[in-house]
Amino acid sequence: MDIDIGNALDAVAGPGVPRDSLDRLDGRVAEAHERIDRGMADDEFGYAALNLPERVDTAAIRDAVAPLTDAETVLTIGIGGSALGAATLTDALETDGDAYYLDNVDPAQTSALLADLDLESTALNVVSRSGTTAETLANFLVVREVYEDRGVDWTEHTLVTTGESGNLRDLADEHDLPVLPVPDGVPGRFSALSTVGLASAAILGVDVESVVTGARAERESLSGSLYETPAYAYGAITYALNARGASANVVMPYHESLETYAEWYAQLSAESLGKAGLGQTPVRALGATDQHSQLQLYRAGPNDKLVTFVHARDGPDVDIPDAELEGLDYLDGASLGELRDAEFEATEASLADVGLPNVRVEIERVDAAAIGGLLYGMEAATVLAGELYGVETFTQPAVEWGKEVARDLLRGGDPLDETTSLRVTRE
Structure with missing residues (x-):
C-alpha cells in the first residue's frame, strides 16, 4: 500500500496541512507509535488486532x-x-x-x-x-x-x-x-x-494465506515516522485535516470490486474515532460512477471534506471497439481500464484545482496480498489516529446504548422519554 498526501498539503489545498506542521506532527506520531508498539507487545485489548x-x-x-x-x-x-x-x-x-x-x-x-x-x-x-x-x-x-x-x-x-x-x-x-x-x-x-x-x-x-502474507508485510513496515509508514501517513493526515475543518472523509475506490471496502472502512473509522465530539464522517463513493452523482458537490460545495481515492495500478482490461462515430475519436485504441484511469486522474486534478484536499491510496493490483495489506494498513492508520485524537479507539459505548434500548423496546418498555415527535402526514 502506497500513500500520496501531496494534494492534502496547504500548497494545494485549503484546508491543507503546512509542511512544517506535518514535520511537527511526525514527532507525535513517533510517540504514538511507541504506545502502539507497547500495546502490541503486551497483547492489550484492541492493540492485539x-x-x-x-x-x-x-x-x-x-x-x-x-x-x-x-x-x-x-x-x-x-x-x-x-x-x-x-x-x-x-x-x-x-x-x-x-x-x-x-x-x-x-x-x-x-x-x-x-x-x-x-x-x-x-x-x-x-x-x-x-x-x-x-x-x-x-x-x-x-x-x-x-x-x-x-x-x-x-x-x-x-x-x-x-x-x-x-x-x-x-x-x-x-x-x-x-x-x-x-x-x-x-x-x-x-x-x-x-x-x-x-x-x-x-x-x-x-487464498487466505496470501491475504495474511500481505497484511504481514504491511505490519513489518510500521515505524515511528509518518514519512516511512504509509499507514501512519494516512492516519496522521486524516487527523490533521479534520483539525483544520475537513469534517468528512469521502472514500472513493476506482474499482467496483472495492466498493464494499469503503463500507468496511466507514465502520472502522466511525466506530473507532467518533467520540467526544471528534472524528470525521466517512462517506462512501465509487469511481467513476459517483463523478456523475457527487463530484458537483465536492468541487463546488462547502470545502469541508477530504477525498480518499483508492486505486490499483495494474489489473485486467478490456479494449474498446472503434466506434467510427463523430466526436468519439478520443476512444480509438483505448481500453476501459485506460478510460477509468483517465477519469480517476481527472477527478483528482479537478479537486486539487479548487483546493479540496485529496489523498491517493494505491495498491499494485486487486489481489489477495494487496487486499490483506490494505486492510491491515487502514487498521493501523485508525489506531494511530485514535492515539492522536486521544480517544478510546477500541470501545463503542454509543452502539451499546442503542442495543440496550432496542432490547427494552422488544420487551415492551418505553425507554425513549427524551425523544420528541413532530409528524407531518398526508390527509
Whole structure:
C-alpha cells in the first residue's frame, strides 16, 4: 500500500496541512507509535488486532471449513464487523462460488434472498463473538426454519464463528457443529484478518494465506515516522485535516470490486474515532460512477471534506471497439481500464484545482496480498489516529446504548422519554 498526501498539503489545498506542521506532527506520531508498539507487545485489548498477521492460524481455518468447501454458495449471517471484513474479501477477490450476507434485519430482503437460494448447495457461517447478537440470532433462527421447512439438514451446512461461551457456542456443542473461535482482545471492526473475516473467504477458495502474507508485510513496515509508514501517513493526515475543518472523509475506490471496502472502512473509522465530539464522517463513493452523482458537490460545495481515492495500478482490461462515430475519436485504441484511469486522474486534478484536499491510496493490483495489506494498513492508520485524537479507539459505548434500548423496546418498555415527535402526514 502506497500513500500520496501531496494534494492534502496547504500548497494545494485549503484546508491543507503546512509542511512544517506535518514535520511537527511526525514527532507525535513517533510517540504514538511507541504506545502502539507497547500495546502490541503486551497483547492489550484492541492493540492485539495488529498482531493478527502473526497469530491467525489459516491451517485451522482450512480444517474447520473443509466439510463445507463443496458448497457453491456461502451465506454469512452477522452484522457490522462480523460481516463487513468477510464481504470486503469475497467482493474484492475471485471466488469459487457466490457469497451473500445477512447483515440487516429487513424482512423483504431476507425473504427474497432465501427464496432464491439452493439450500442443498449453500453453506452457512453464523458469526457473533457474544453468541447473543440480536440481529444475527434472529436471522439465523429464520434461516434455520427455512432449511427445516425444505427438508434440508441445516447442521450439515453450518459453521459457527463465536466466542468461548454464549448461545451460539451452546448450539454448536449441542449439534456437534464445526466452530472457529473469535480471537480475544480484537474488536469486531478490527477482525477482518482473523477467523471472523477469513472463514467465508476460505470456503469459497480465496487464498487466505496470501491475504495474511500481505497484511504481514504491511505490519513489518510500521515505524515511528509518518514519512516511512504509509499507514501512519494516512492516519496522521486524516487527523490533521479534520483539525483544520475537513469534517468528512469521502472514500472513493476506482474499482467496483472495492466498493464494499469503503463500507468496511466507514465502520472502522466511525466506530473507532467518533467520540467526544471528534472524528470525521466517512462517506462512501465509487469511481467513476459517483463523478456523475457527487463530484458537483465536492468541487463546488462547502470545502469541508477530504477525498480518499483508492486505486490499483495494474489489473485486467478490456479494449474498446472503434466506434467510427463523430466526436468519439478520443476512444480509438483505448481500453476501459485506460478510460477509468483517465477519469480517476481527472477527478483528482479537478479537486486539487479548487483546493479540496485529496489523498491517493494505491495498491499494485486487486489481489489477495494487496487486499490483506490494505486492510491491515487502514487498521493501523485508525489506531494511530485514535492515539492522536486521544480517544478510546477500541470501545463503542454509543452502539451499546442503542442495543440496550432496542432490547427494552422488544420487551415492551418505553425507554425513549427524551425523544420528541413532530409528524407531518398526508390527509
